[in-house]
Amino acid sequence: MDQNSPELFDRMGGADALTAIVQDMYERIFQDPELAPFFANVRRDHLRKMQYEFLASAFNGPVNYTGAELTGIHHHLGINAVHFAHFCNHFAEAARAHGAAESDVDQALGRLATFKDSITGDTNVDG
Numbered sequence: 001m002d003q004n005s006p007e008l009f010d011r012m013g014g015a016d017a018l019t020a021i022v023q024d025m026y027e028r029i030f031q032d033p034e035l036a037p038f039f040a041n042v043r044r045d046h047l048r049k050m051q052y053e054f055l056a057s058a059f060n061g062p063v064n065y066t067g068a069e070l071t072g073i074h075h076h077l078g079i080n081a082v083h084f085a086h087f088c089n090h091f092a093e094a095a096r097a098h099g100a101a102e103s104d105v106d107q108a109l110g111r112l113a114t115f116k117d118s119i120t121g122d123t124n125v126d127g
């Protein structure tokens with residue numbers, strides 16, 4: 001079931017659709033008062049480009065991820081499980097807005113969930 005052809009990347013509409021989904025997802029994230037502060041000093045064009053590569057690759061598209069290792073770039077930021085859930089929800093809403101099938105949204109969310117431990121860090125650090 002999971003190894004359907006065409007791949008998830010293609011079923012979601014390929015490069016053009018995923019580029020639009022990433023753009024839309026970050027518009028939602030940057031407007032979310034809980035998530036926006038994390039991105040205050042981030043180069044947004046670079047972020048969108050790297051996220052496109054990452055998701056395209058995670059969805060079995062013909063793209064190599066050339067960005068930073070996920071744990072190293074996120075773990076010190078204090079991202080908790082609620083932040084992670086909201087982030088994934090923005091992705092899901094953006095994908096639906098661009099016509100993704102619910103079964104494909106579910107599959108994509110399942111793949112994102114596998115990165116949760118790499119993204120979330122310990123928020124109880126003293127000082």
Ligand code: HEM
Nearest residue numbers: 035038039042050051054067068079083084087112115119
């Ligand atoms: C499955 C979920 C996530 C994935 C796949 C993901 C992926 C990525 C990728 C690919 C980058 C770019 C790396 C690079 O520049 O080389 C990035 C950067 C970043 N992400 Fe995430 N991310 C996720 C969740 C989150 C969450 C929940 C937050 C915060 C609430 C977050 C905050 C950031 C920030 C602030 C940066 C920029 C870091 C910097 O430039 O120093 N990410 N993420």
